[in-house]
Amino acid sequence: MSIVDLKRKANLIRQDIITMLVPAKAGHPGGSLSAADIVATLYFKEMRINPQEPNWADRDRFVLSKGHAAPVLYAALAEKGYFPKDELLGLRQTGRMLQGHPDMKRTPGVDMSSGSLGQGLSVANGMALAGKLDKKDYRVYVLLGDGEVAEGQVWEAAMAAAHYKLDNLTAILDYNGLQIDGPTDSVMSSAPLADKWRAFCWNVIEVDGHDIEALEKAFAEAKQVKGKPTILIAKTVKGKGVSFMENQVGWHGSAPNAEQAEQALKELREEGLSLG
Amino acid sequence: MANKAATRDAYGKALLILGKENPNVVVLDADLSKSTKTAEFGKNYPERFFNMGIAEGNLLGTAAGLAAAGKIPFASSFAIFATGRAFEQIRNSIAYPKLNVKIAATHAGISVGEDGGSHQAIEDVAIMRALPNMVVLVPADGEETRQMVLAAAEHQGPVYIRMGRLEVPVLFDEDYHFEIGKAxxxxxxxxxxxxxxxxxxxxxxxxxxxxxxxxxxxxxxxxxxxxxxxxxxxxxxxxxxxxxxxxxxxxxxxxxxxxxxxxxxxxxxxxxxxxxxxxxxxxxxxxxxxxxxxxxxxxxxxxxxxxxxxxx
Structure with a gap:
């Protein structure tokens, strides 16, 4: 898929994020929008997957460790054809498939249940270890939040991934700089992030998380690196693509009302049209 | 009842049977493999043994990932750390998605002895029992442990096996038949x-x-x-x-x-x-x-x- 087609996919994913959050009346737009280009690149270019066979043993795996960004994953899965797009409108509602946080038991295409922060990298490590044991060539991707890395388990897992030389694993850190209570640097400083991961013996690539071409290159480089895991420290803007949500901490965990959604969708449709 | 054996010893031996019979069985430990008796499995099947260091949360999470990719992980540590330190990993990464992880913990109860109260799990059965999808098993002797470990490997879904440190009287022989869900x-x-x-x-x-x-x-x-x-x-x-x-x-x-x-x-x-x-x-x-x-x-x-x- 071409760069411009991937941009269109990211744009559609952003529109779907906004659309599904309105009837849900709750959810996390900020960190979903910040990850839209990353997730679009993974699901429409990078990952070897087959929506007709969600449990295919040789598929690449994706763990959304920052599980509250479920809308971005659901939008990508629906766009990819894992389930009908109508399901998006049942997000967070009783008896429906799309839970507030990803649930592998209920949603086709979700490779791991998540939502409790700090656990996804460990799980991804386990999948990568299994791949090596089985001599399979699938890759494992895991998306972390920058607030999430305050969880100690992330660093236990970082140590283990390097120890076991998990070069079939690529982590992506959605470095949007904001968390629920405010700027990450004021809540719990995590900088210097790249140095920390380097010190844990990872291959570190710093990348603009909204530059699809750069993301593609980074994923390609990660595949070439042998003997160590790679992390993309992806600099992003929380709420990316919706002017009034960008860099606004208040949009971490509240859904837009119908009026706000209309404004957001207007902006996103214009962006989509500008892509030609 | 003169003969005695520790349930953890029986666990170590049962793992060797599984190692030979089931290539999907993998074992994880947290720097306690000599005490939990997983070390022998590690020696015999090094490629399927993962020492995760002193990091139980990560150990249980890694076990979840291995299970999600089709393996049958036996995750071992002392009962206090396996179920206490890693409780929420067990809850959200194993029990909630019903992944096929066997939490095989040793050194449960006060019969741990000299190490004292910090190392004696007295609440593990209660917290594991409160988790939906979790099977909770407590063997009485070595033979029952052996059968239990083999049964746990066959069972689809999370299982907690609570073993001890101490040598306990041998009660059963091979005629005994353990079954999950049967007293x-x-x-x-x-x-x-x-x-x-x-x-x-x-x-x-x-x-x-x-x-x-x-x-x-x-x-x-x-x-x-x-x-x-x-x-x-x-x-x-x-x-x-x-x-x-x-x-x-x-x-x-x-x-x-x-x-x-x-x-x-x-x-x-x-x-x-x-x-x-x-x-x-x-x-x-x-x-x-x-x-x-x-x-x-x-x-x-x-x-x-x-x-x-x-x-x-």
Whole structure:
């Protein structure tokens, strides 16, 4: 898929994020929008997957460790054809498939249940270890939040991934700089992030998380690196693509009302049209 | 009952059987492989053994990922760290998605001994039992452990196996048949039933013998499958004896005694006495001295039986 087609996919994913959050009346737009280009690149270019066979043993795996960004994953899965797009409108509602946080038991295409922060990298490590044991060539991707890395388990897992030389694993850190209570640097400083991961013996690539071409290159480089895991420290803007949500901490965990959604969708449709 | 063996030793040997028979079985440990007895598996199947260092949360999360990719991980540490430190990883990454992880923990209960209260899990059965999808098993001896470990590998879904450090009397041979969800009546009696698990099964058999000398007929039931619980057998025995004593090396809150009280309370209210740790932590000491000190000796069981009989 071409760069411009991937941009269109990211744009559609952003529109779907906004659309599904309105009837849900709750959810996390900020960190979903910040990850839209990353997730679009993974699901429409990078990952070897087959929506007709969600449990295919040789598929690449994706763990959304920052599980509250479920809308971005659901939008990508629906766009990819894992389930009908109508399901998006049942997000967070009783008896429906799309839970507030990803649930592998209920949603086709979700490779791991998540939502409790700090656990996804460990799980991804386990999948990568299994791949090596089985001599399979699938890759494992895991998306972390920058607030999430305050969880100690992330660093236990970082140590283990390097120890076991998990070069079939690529982590992506959605470095949007904001968390629920405010700027990450004021809540719990995590900088210097790249140095920390380097010190844990990872291959570190710093990348603009909204530059699809750069993301593609980074994923390609990660595949070439042998003997160590790679992390993309992806600099992003929380709420990316919706002017009034960008860099606004208040949009971490509240859904837009119908009026706000209309404004957001207007902006996103214009962006989509500008892509030609 | 002269012969003794530790359930953890039986675990280590059972893993070797699984290592040979089932290529999907993998083992994880947290720097305690000599104590949990997973080290032998590690020596024989190094590519399928993962020492995760002293990081139990990551260990259980990694086990979840291995299971999600088709492996059958046995995750081992001391019971206190496996179920305590890593509780929420077990809850959200294993039980909630019903992943096929076997949490095989050793050094449960006060019979850990000298290491003291910080290392003696007395609440693990309660917290594991409260998790949907979790199977909770407590073996009474080595043979039962062996069968339990093999059964756990066959079972689809998370299992918690609670083992001890101490050598305990050999009770069973290969004719014994363990099954998940089944309790075993080891001795039929008519006056009172002792329902026990873990090392308290051997104590219960001794107490029953003492009481027989006084003309009291005691039923002894090994409830090694705490969850699922064999309600049918428990109700049948309770109906026959009309007095029940439960015995476990665990806090009396939330463990075997609670599980049985829940069933009897709803379906067949029966005079009951629970023997266990009386909502207290353990301490350092020699294992059998601690068991006496904390009310888990055979004399304590005899006394509990008399109390239960008096309630009839």
């Amino acid at each position: 075993k009546v080891l001795k039929e009696g008519t006056d009172v039933a002792i329902m026990a698990n873990g090392l308290m099964v051997a104590v219960a058999l001794e107490a029953a013998e003492l009481l027989a000398g006084e003309g009291i007929s005691v039923s002894v039931v090994n409830v090694s499958s705490v969850k699922p619980l064999d309600e049918e057998t428990i109700l049948r025995v309770a109906k026959e004896t009309r007095a029940v004593v439960t015995a476990e090396e665990h806090n009396i809150i939330g463990g075997l005694g609670s599980a049985i009280a829940e069933v009897l309370g709803e379906k067949l209210p029966t005079p009951m006495v629970r023997v266990g740790l009386k909502d207290t932590f353990g301490e350092s000491g020699r294992p059998y001295e601690l068991l006496e000190k904390f009310g888990l000796g055979k004399e304590d069981l005899v006394k509990a039986v008399r109390e239960a009989l008096a309630k009839k």
